[in-house]
Amino acid sequence: NVFSIPKSIQATVTLLENLHVILEKTPRDDIRSEVLPMLYNAFESTTIQVQSAALVAVTNVSEYLDETAIRRMVLPKTKSVYEKNSGDLKILLNVLSCVEKTLDKLDKAQIIDEVLPLLWDVRLQDPEITLRVVNIYRLMLSDKKYGLSVNLMATRVMPSLLPQTVNPSLNLEQFTNLLEVLQEMLDHIDRNQRNKLKLDNLSLPSPERHRPLRHQYSSDNMHVPPFNIPNLRIEQRKTSSAEDMARKNSAGRGPMPRILSTSSESTSSDGLNAIISIRLLLPLVATP
16 A cells, blocks of 8 residues: 555655545545555654645645544644744745635634634745734634634734834735735724624713703703793773772872772782772762
């Protein structure tokens, strides 16, 4: 069996780099039993060329790998290769390509606990490295299942990417891709915070929020119309003939008693005062 027999470094590298062609012509059972074990073992090699070729192979044949294999074998081995060769540009590019290709089959916890810390640890001086990292973040932004929250964007991701906006090594296309991802993150933060603040404003009303409403309905601002009794007509009371006669007699006899003057001069006396005045006048009218 060509996959299990010892091979030279160059033969192993060639086999791994063309693994996607081999798998297209290999029965499904043989893929699991013969081909994939060789791929996983290649990550344990101490040779950088073999490790790099294994990363390329995973990138090319990721559709043949199930989620369990990627989560339990590919990701841990990919991280191990990165930790041992973080300064090697070619290895680093292959690691990022492998992560991007297999990200869809990882669960949220692994992405948050293992993938994101790896991305934050990568030095973003090289434009190609920056572009690969930006592409991974772009993929994460496409779906909430990847777990890239607005808090992580604001506190970890954007601070790591912003310095690259003034990286003189970036060309126009790379700069545009970087800026688009940063703007998309900012839009996510904007929508999230605005919705959160609106909900907080509705659920926790403040005194300032209702101050205009209270002022509007305050008694200090209410115009109270004058109070009128409906259907009430006020007419000036006409003087009686007895009062007219009393006025004539008062002209000849002198001043009338004050109670009579008060009664006759008032135009708003009620019926009781009128009766009292008439009774007082009766003796005067009877005088010849």
